[in-house]
Amino acid sequence: MTRNISGEYFWDYRENPDTVIRWTDRLQSSSGEWSGNVFDFYFRVYNKITKDIKVPFRMEGGFRVDDTPVHRALREALANCIINTDFYGKYGVLITKEENKIVFENPGYIRPGKEQMRRGGKSDPRNKSLMKMFNLIDIGEHAGSGVPNIFNVWEDEGWEEPDIKEDFAPDRTSLTLKFIKNKR
Numbered sequence: 001m002t003r004n005i006s007g008e009y010f011w012d013y014r015e016n017p018d019t020v021i022r023w024t025d026r027l028q029s030s031s032g033e034w035s036g037n038v039f040d041f042y043f044r045v046y047n048k049i050t051k052d053i054k055v056p057f058r059m060e061g062g063f064r065v066d067d068t069p070v071h072r073a074l075r076e077a078l079a080n081c082i083i084n085t086d087f088y089g090k091y092g093v094l095i096t097k098e099e100n101k102i103v104f105e106n107p108g109y110i111r112p113g114k115e116q117m118r119r120g121g122k123s124d125p126r127n128k129s130l131m132k133m134f135n136l137i138d139i140g141e142h143a144g145s146g147v148p149n150i151f152n153v154w155e156d157e158g159w160e161e162p163d164i165k166e167d168f169a170p171d172r173t174s175l176t177l178k179f180i181k182n183k184r
Helices: 036-050 069-084 114-119 127-134 146-157
Strands: 011-013 025-028 093-098 101-107 162-165 171-178
Touching: 025 036, 036 069, 036 093, 069 093, 069 101, 069 127, 069 146, 069 171, 101 146, 114 146, 114 162, 146 171
Parallel strands: 011 093
Antiparallel strands: 011 025, 093 101, 101 171, 162 171
């Protein structure tokens, strides 16, 4: 999410089926077609990124359960992307969905460091109030276990290991989750 002169924040979600078409489905805060608030963005993007995730039929206590570890990992990745955004950084939050991967990008460096983020156990959210608001609606935990859990889910699914990338000048963090079977 980036701030321009008028104080508007930009959230961007894009679905890219190939390199020729820049996007087929775009959700941008300045479009005027939706509220542009953080929770509206979260739920709209979450529904878009999970629409192709297979859900096996499972009953629990007489009710169908439409949630999987992959769904939980994607919720965590999206929430982390938003919670750790440097709202004064350049550019904005950008979630890109392609046929076999999703990339979560946000302005800002990784506060605890890339290795600590991967290892888990320490939580240092850039936006503690957003973390609290997500916790109140049962999204994410303040335990520092989110990223290791994402890696564990991807390993359990047999998919390629997630890729964490950190760029500087401007500071930017990305998490790439591929739906590609590991070649081991």
